[in-house]
Amino acid sequence: MRLDGVGRRYGVRGPWVLREVQLDVPVSALLRIEGANGSGKSTLLRLLAGIDRPSAGRITGRRRSAYVPERFPVALPFTAVGYLTHLGRIHGLRGPESARRATEWLERFGAAGHARTPMAELSKGTSQKVAVAQALLAEPGLLVLDEAWTGLDRSAREVLDRAVAERVADGGTVVFVDHDPRRLAGAADARYRVEDGRLLAQDAHAPTAGPVTVTGPRVTIEAEGAPGSVLPAGPDRASAGAPQLPGGTEISPGPDGTTLLTVPAVHSDAVLRALLTARPPWHIRAVTAAPGPDDGTAPRTAIEGITALGADGPTRAPDEVPLP
């Protein structure tokens, strides 16, 4: 998907909120949008999600999109599960499949007890869970999240972090805005800042504005490839639909020719999935808690720019076979 010279203003004489925006939205990537209050972040997200049209320029190569708005309309004449099932059908799912996914996402977010509650009676936190679930259940090619974590409890925020990583690992693109600079810190493949109506590319791995510390548990995955195996690509090299490792995955050589991949725990499912669905699949030897970033462990190589261990390969005797 591509934005070419895109501009947006509200009203024919209104000031330009966005001007001359050029943006390539890659597949299998996580993009963070930053900017001051009122700078135009939500305006950009609505254009990306296709629920608003540019006043100038063109958007081409659209993928099936889902959007979590900053403010979710709660006064809807549905129960939570009824609303999600309805939305699933609009996204093209058959009725029973839509109902199954609606229930599954409510369970994942710890809101199954409110499945039959009318939307208008849901608490703010639970209606936010429904807002997020409606976007996730159709497994969109492009997921657009405008402060979607706001109002969620801690465990629901972690579920959403994981769901974002899974979407990206499955070949989707996620574009998000969040006021908390620690949100998915280190995981974004690209960062942009909206300033004076322009969209400015930022260094994806420079600290986000604000007091950034990567917090939360991390895990180390010890993986073993078949001879000549290639690690799933980082986001910059992935092709559509191919499994890939989330940005920020750190790799280092492990014992006996294995490879150690260290990631925030919320991304571990996505990494495991990418390894297990690679061709040929990697064998997972162990998943262990990793030391924290501040306890003096040596920095490891980041996955970006590394296509694979393929050329050097995990050093292993040719007659050795992966463990069952």
Ligand SMILES: Nc1ncnc2c1ncn2[C@@H]1O[C@H](COP(=O)(O)OP(=O)(O)OP(=O)(O)O)[C@@H](O)[C@H]1O
């Ligand atoms: N529907 C609208 N009609 C008129 N003006 C609008 C509309 N939506 C946004 N604006 C204006 O466009 C500008 C950018 O708003 P937008 O909500 O995109 O910014 P933002 O960066 O998302 O802000 P925040 O961080 O406060 O959510 C603001 O001046 C806002 O008042």
